[in-house]
Amino acid sequence: MPRSLMQPEFLVQRDKERCIECKTCVRQCGFGVHEYEEARGVLVSNDSECVSCRRCVVFCPTGALQIKKNEAYRENSYWTEDRLRDLRRQAEFGGTLLTGMGCDRTYPIYFDHILLNASQVTNPPIDPLREPIETRVYIGRRPEKPVPASASGCGIPLTGMPMQVSAEVPAAVSAEMPCEMPKGAATVELGEMAKGPTTVESGEMATEMPPAVKLEIPVIFSAMSFGSISKNAILSIARAAASLGTMFNTGEGGMHRDLEPYKDHMIVQVASGRFGVDPSYLNAGRIIEIKIGQGAKPGIGGHLPGEKVGEEIALTRGIPRGSDAISPAPHHDIYSIEDLRQLIYTAKEATEYRKPVSVKIAAVHNVAAIASGAARAGADIIAVDGLRGGTGAAPKMIRDNVGLPIELAISAVDRRLRREGLREKVFLIAGGGIRCSADLAKIICLGADAAYIGTAALLALGCHLCHKCYTGNCSWGIATQNPYLTRRINPELGSQRLINLLTAWSHELKEIMGAMGINAIESLRGNRLQLRGVGLPENELRELEIKQAGEAM
């Protein structure tokens, strides 16, 4: 091979004065950058392998290591270093560029152009330390209007019913028009999901609600499969979810048996690969999520290389050891909203209508219409994953160039669902790029019921965003199955970090809400009056449905 034209992306700088030659860097690097040369008795670094994951920097006890950007390319504001590097790499290797985690390009960050409101004088702020502020939400379908049982079979589950859709009215609404309520004691039924009558006797209502799950905070850990991340990372997340009173998502890789104790806090995902999906899996969690797309790679499937499919993963996914785990781009049984409806109701039938069913879609240009279709198809929850959503592996061009920022996507979906009378039926989850509690508050104001966090959770576990998840060499023990590396996540410590993070966010969210004079998430959701745009053109303000900063109520 002729001399490579590639230059190292990073340079490892070792302060010889401070280095005590403890060789921690050698043992910690997942990419084999550091080496101790026995013959010369010196530590050397192979810069070209460095991905700047900073494991060595964090672990170096004397702070002797620094990672610097290598300015190897001549400056050019059009042919940026990233473009040049990718081009050179492809010229040498001729393959699709792979990457991991979320899009890191410099697209506008709408969160950073939105300001929150607070109360002054005319409406008093609330002190969250002295007055209750409710961050609890119930995830699942909301009950529809009460319908008396006497009204000829209203409220019977739509089991196996053909789809009834008119242009504007969703199936569930047209199937059950509210009837008049008899006076006094009455028996009423609620919604299409009702399993039995709701009785009102002497003023007390024994209500049977559609299946819903309580979340103490409107933040859910998003889908990360066993395979894309290590078992210890999943266990950390599962433990944290259980302790915080929220949910985690198995991802498409099936349920590892060690997750059994946490299944009351588990969303089980069904993706196009259908790994580990059987009735017991569907019934194991509290919610079933059908994954149509992922924000990091809309329209692209998944591929877990056979080398990573060890015994544990093979058992969990129900595939032979060493075989590639391939998730096709589409579900091969879903080519229309009607097909999606079939799968949603298959899942509901399999779980006797006891579990809410979620549909996760990537934020693409037509996301609002797709979400509307999913809602009509019977989804109780719609999760929208934005441009900045993470992944274990994706083609770089797809990750960086396909999709919509979650702020715009959620706003569009919320608007569309409201206009079509569907918004109150479904629970809307926003994911893909929620970085802090202010982002969380803003996305709820833009119409979400709750947020998915994936990248933020991994950052809490130690991820340094080196974007090399697809290599399986993760020095932080997260995106790897190498037993030498996976032990770097201790679920005891990992779960505590996640609990700390979300406890802090919860406090901050309460402060934000309290300052606004709002004491429940219900009052924050879709409350765009609490938002103002700064530095946004008129069409973007219109798209977000928010006012320009400076405009009054």
Next chain:
Amino acid sequence: MKRVHCNLEFCVNCHLCEVYCTLAHSPYNDLVAAFKGGAHPEPARLFVEERRPASFAVQCRHCDDPYCVTSCLTGALYKEESSGRVLYLQGKCIGCGTCLVACPYGAIKRRMKPDGHFTIVKCDLCPDRTRPACVEACPNLALKYEEREQMNP
């Protein structure tokens, strides 16, 4: 008694326990000085053994009935009744190495003193600290300092 227990499952082979053990037993407060200040840095009192993927910090178990104490030719090694620690008297130790052979854990090592004579090094559970330095330094909570029914990790 409280002992240091290593969880094989979560030891990440960073050897920071050794590094901070050296610091705790050196006359300096600074790591760089502890390693580079004098001619010979204090040796660590515990040793990380590895057979990848596993690694493990080995240190004195402070046995209830310590073989090293029984085997000691000069009576340098003794079990402190009040704390349960197995300690040794520098002045009495002749560095013969009998205890090294007697220790079932391989937790004692021998080193040459500046004066050319041999002596042993072993864990003293950091008598001046509330928790041993190695436990405080462990980045992954693999080392725990606690009382357990079973002495062995």
